[in-house]
Amino acid sequence: MKSDLLIKILDRLEWLEDPLLCWGVIDGGFSTEELREVIDKELANGQEWDLSSDDVIEVMSSRALLVHDSNISPARWRTRNGETMRLLARLRQYFLDQNWQSGTNLISDFRYARRPRFYPKRDHSWVTALDGLHGATDTQRSVIEVMTQRDGQHDQLGGFQIRATRHLLTALQGQTTTATVVGAGTGSGKTNAFYLPAFSYLAGVTDSSAWTRALAVYPRTELLKDQLDTAFAHACRLDTLWKSMHGRSMTIGSLYGSTPTNAQNVRASYRGWGKRTRGMASPQMRCPGNGYSPCGGELIWPHEDIDSGVERLVCSSCRRVFDQGQIVLTRQRMQNSPPDLLFMTTEMLNRGLSDLNLRRPLGIDAPAGRKPRMMLLDEIHTYDGTTGAQAAMVLRRWHHSVQAPITFVGLSATDDQVTSITPEPEELEYEGAEYLLALRSDPTSGASVLSTTIQASMLLPRAQDEPGSRVSSGVYGTKAFVFTDDLDVTNRLFSYLLDAEGQKYSWGKPTSIKPPLASMRTLPSGGDPTQQRRAGQVWDLPSAIGHKFATKGEGLRVSRTTSQDSGVTAESQLIVATASLEVGFDDPDVGVVIQHKAPRGVAAFLQRKGRAGRKRTMRPYTVVVLSDYGRDRATYEAWDSLFDPVLPDLVLPIRNRAVLRMQATIAMIDWLTSQLRQQNIPKTTSAWMALGQKPAETFQPGRETQRKAAEILSAALRDPDRQRSLHIWIQNALGLTDAETNEVLWHPPRPLLLAAVPTLRRRLLHNWAVAGPNSVDEFRDLMGGNPLPDFFPMNLFTV
Numbered sequence: 001m002k003s004d005l006l007i008k009i010l011d012r013l014e015w016l017e018d019p020l021l022c023w024g025v026i027d028g029g030f031s032t033e034e035l036r037e038v039i040d041k042e043l044a045n046g047q048e049w050d051l052s053s054d055d056v057i058e059v060m061s062s063r064a065l066l067v068h069d070s071n072i073s074p075a076r077w078r079t080r081n082g083e084t085m086r087l088l089a090r091l092r093q094y095f096l097d098q099n100w101q102s103g104t105n106l107i108s109d110f111r112y113a114r115r116p117r118f119y120p121k122r123d124h125s126w127v128t129a130l131d132g133l134h135g136a137t138d139t140q141r142s143v144i145e146v147m148t149q150r151d152g153q154h155d156q157l158g159g160f161q162i163r164a165t166r167h168l169l170t171a172l173q174g175q176t177t178t179a180t181v182v183g184a185g186t187g188s189g190k191t192n193a194f195y196l197p198a199f200s201y202l203a204g205v206t207d208s209s210a211w212t213r214a215l216a217v218y219p220r221t222e223l224l225k226d227q228l229d230t231a232f233a234h235a236c237r238l239d240t241l242w243k244s245m246h247g248r249s250m251t252i253g254s255l256y257g258s259t260p261t262n263a264q265n266v267r268a269s270y271r272g273w274g275k276r277t278r279g280m281a282s283p284q285m286r287c288p289g290n291g292y293s294p295c296g297g298e299l300i301w302p303h304e305d306i307d308s309g310v311e312r313l314v315c316s317s318c319r320r321v322f323d324q325g326q327i328v329l330t331r332q333r334m335q336n337s338p339p340d341l342l343f344m345t346t347e348m349l350n351r352g353l354s355d356l357n358l359r360r361p362l363g364i365d366a367p368a369g370r371k372p373r374m375m376l377l378d379e380i381h382t383y384d385g386t387t388g389a390q391a392a393m394v395l396r397r398w399h400h401s402v403q404a405p406i407t408f409v410g411l412s413a414t415d416d417q418v419t420s421i422t423p424e425p426e427e428l429e430y431e432g433a434e435y436l437l438a439l440r441s442d443p444t445s446g447a448s449v450l451s452t453t454i455q456a457s458m459l460l461p462r463a464q465d466e467p468g469s470r471v472s473s474g475v476y477g478t479k480a481f482v483f484t485d486d487l488d489v490t491n492r493l494f495s496y497l498l499d500a501e502g503q504k505y506s507w508g509k510p511t512s513i514k515p516p517l518a519s520m521r522t523l524p525s526g527g528d529p530t531q532q533r534r535a536g537q538v539w540d541l542p543s544a545i546g547h548k549f550a551t552k553g554e555g556l557r558v559s560r561t562t563s564q565d566s567g568v569t570a571e572s573q574l575i576v577a578t579a580s581l582e583v584g585f586d587d588p589d590v591g592v593v594i595q596h597k598a599p600r601g602v603a604a605f606l607q608r609k610g611r612a613g614r615k616r617t618m619r620p621y622t623v624v625v626l627s628d629y630g631r632d633r634a635t636y637e638a639w640d641s642l643f644d645p646v647l648p649d650l651v652l653p654i655r656n657r658a659v660l661r662m663q664a665t666i667a668m669i670d671w672l673t674s675q676l677r678q679q680n681i682p683k684t685t686s687a688w689m690a691l692g693q694k695p696a697e698t699f700q701p702g703r704e705t706q707r708k709a710a711e712i713l714s715a716a717l718r719d720p721d722r723q724r725s726l727h728i729w730i731q732n733a734l735g736l737t738d739a740e741t742n743e744v745l746w747h748p749p750r751p752l753l754l755a756a757v758p759t760l761r762r763r764l765l766h767n768w769a770v771a772g773p774n775s776v777d778e779f780r781d782l783m784g785g786n787p788l789p790d791f792f793p794m795n796l797f798t799v
């Protein structure tokens with residue numbers, strides 16, 4: 001039986017159930033006659049003359065898409081969603097050995113909506129992508145031809161992707177800095193709206209020597225790795241074309257914590273590369289295969305190559321080799337031979353501006369014509385509040401250091417002329433369904449709202465498919481995520497959920513110690529279960545799906561993902577998560593997202609919601625559990641705006657004084673670095689380290705650099721020309737007015753010239769000495785390689 005026929009019938013049945021569910025009536029259903037009638041009509045519409053309605057009922061029952069309830073009179077049929085809703089609305093709190101009648105109702109009311117999912121239509125041929133674009137070349141056409149290829153045919157493109165491609169390629173022809181925002185839902189092809197123009201542009205650059213042409217900046221490494229894989233696959237596809245155009249392959253590199261300084265340094269455990277028999281395994285990317293069908297194998301840097309300083313990765317699965325013609329693995333090589341396309345984190349960009357080792361990959365001091373031309377800022381919604389303001393300032397500092405027109409793609413709060421490209425309403429198509437629910441905890445139950453979240457978390461994964469059998473064939477998922485905004489609640493929730501599933505955490509893993517709480521919803525051994533079933537306290541639906549939960553060891557597999565321990569095991573069914581999972585985690589099995597209490601930010605909530613239903617065929621649930629008080633109550637009353645939010649324009653607090661002063665101090669270090677550079681300091685100086693710790697005894701120039709820095713700072717305090725130079729640098733790097741710059745330089749709190757500069761100068765001159773009662777102790781005032789720990793933190797962005 002064709003699955004799209006089943007989906008059409010399911011859509012129709014759910015559509016008929018919807019009105020009652022929306023009114024809060026959950027005991028309704030279809031009689032067998034009604035069900036046959038609806039299905040016969042759909043079969044006739046689809047001209048399916050060989051099938052009977054009973055055939056369809058049988059198949060849908062076997063996939064647990066339909067369930068039969070014979071405990072009410074007359075007996076009724078419900079869809080899986082209809083039955084899930086009934087069990088959910090009837091959730092009660094009771095414990096092992098307690099009888100079900102004594103349990104208290106947890107949910108006083110709910111709001112429900114089911115709506116079609118929508119996607120940007122892909123109805124444009126790749127051939128039209130560059131139509132009407134002034135100056136489009138055959139090379140650019142070839143790039144788009146290759147990038148859209150799939151199985152001997154071509155992917156169609158969405159209207160917004162084509163508009164973005166033309167817009168960005170036009171912007172790249174100009175000689176001004178521009179900023180463009182491309183906005184579309186997750187999984188809609190937003191990334192290609194950047195990659196198509198970016199790779200077309202790169203292909204057209206005729207100078208084939210080594211310099212960074214484009215940078216892609218990510219708030220978190222998980223997201224960076226994900227996108228690096230995609231970009232590298234595109235580069236592999238384009239390899240033949242690139243070689244014929246440029247006589248070499250395109251080069252890609254990634255710069256963040258796990259990028260080794262040099263080949264030997266890859267063995268340092270803090271870089272995070274895995275020890276294998278043959279070599280070191282890359283934590284940065286997986287094997288792209290031929291670029292069309294990803295291999296996904298682990299990429300190993302063989303020991304013999306590490307020893308001889310040759311950058312080369314070998315796939316442990318398909319044995320493909322990626323050599324230094326395609327990849328740049330170390331910071332040293334990035335400085336000598338920058339990659340065409342560089343991936344990095346915002347944090348790395350912040351620190352890298354005062355690191356002479358990273359000048360060339362960042363495009364600083366590059367000759368005209370060999371400066372970066374594009375910067376991608378991904379998932380800009382994650383930059384909100386002060387983090388967003390910090391990021392905006394870092395970008396300004398970088399832009400100031402590069403001194404060249406840049407085409408920013410993503411969101412740039414640094415520019416007022418931001419253009420936005422999104423799919424138009426008529427460019428969307430509708431398909432499948434999603435279920436949206438707000439549950440209101442019963443304030444009279446005496447139970448906490450956390451109990452409601454726990455019980456909902458016990459039920460919802462069991463209303464999804466059982467991972468071993470997957471009876472719905474992808475209509476439903478196998479995993480649920482639970483999000484809270486409070487780390488403290490996350491930890492408690494994790495231990496409560498483990499307990500509810502009959503487990504406790506010991507020796508680093510969950511161990512079963514008792515039956516799961518859900519075992520109370522299996523059939524009782526004696527007596528008439530009719531009343532219990534009518535009350536929704538026997539979970540027949542999960543049993544029909546294939547879940548077992550009667551005895552010890554049959555609890556759900558629960559795991560947790562926070563910034564402390566990231567990583568979800570493939571077998572997990574219930575995952576407690578905080579912000580670190582919002583972006584860059586695409587698990588196709590996630591069918592449910594549960595949010596405990598009102599979400600703090602709309603953009604973050606949309607990201608979380610987007611974690612479920614990554615496959616178009618899946619019908620995901622988003623469930624928000626709310627208390628009856630405060631913000632939760634307001635959220636419940638305005639629940640439709642929770643699911644259909646108008647995103648507020650992102651107003652970043654870039655005039656936030658604290659952020660401004662922090663960034664001004666970091667910009668002063670950037671300035672100091674540029675001044676030092678003219679005084680023949682070692683070419684490997686990283687200012688944060690060089691000015692923030694005791695130089696090694698064996699490294700003679702170390703102390704010399706510190707003395708030179710102290711001299712420059714002294715000059716800044718008394719020489720008007722030096723002072724003017726610092727003033728102009730801060731003003732331009734942060735995009736401030738003259739008055740604002742004076743404020744930051746001279747007025748409290750922590751004025752740059754009256755506090756930060758003298759402090760650093762004193763520390764450098766007197767070796768971070770702290771005066772004791774009888775002596776002066778040198779190097780006592782140091783703090784972790786940060787030259788001014790009391791003025792800015794080591795990590796601005798790490799979460």
Ligand SMILES: [Zn+2]
Binds near residue numbers: 296297
């Ligand atoms: Zn491979």
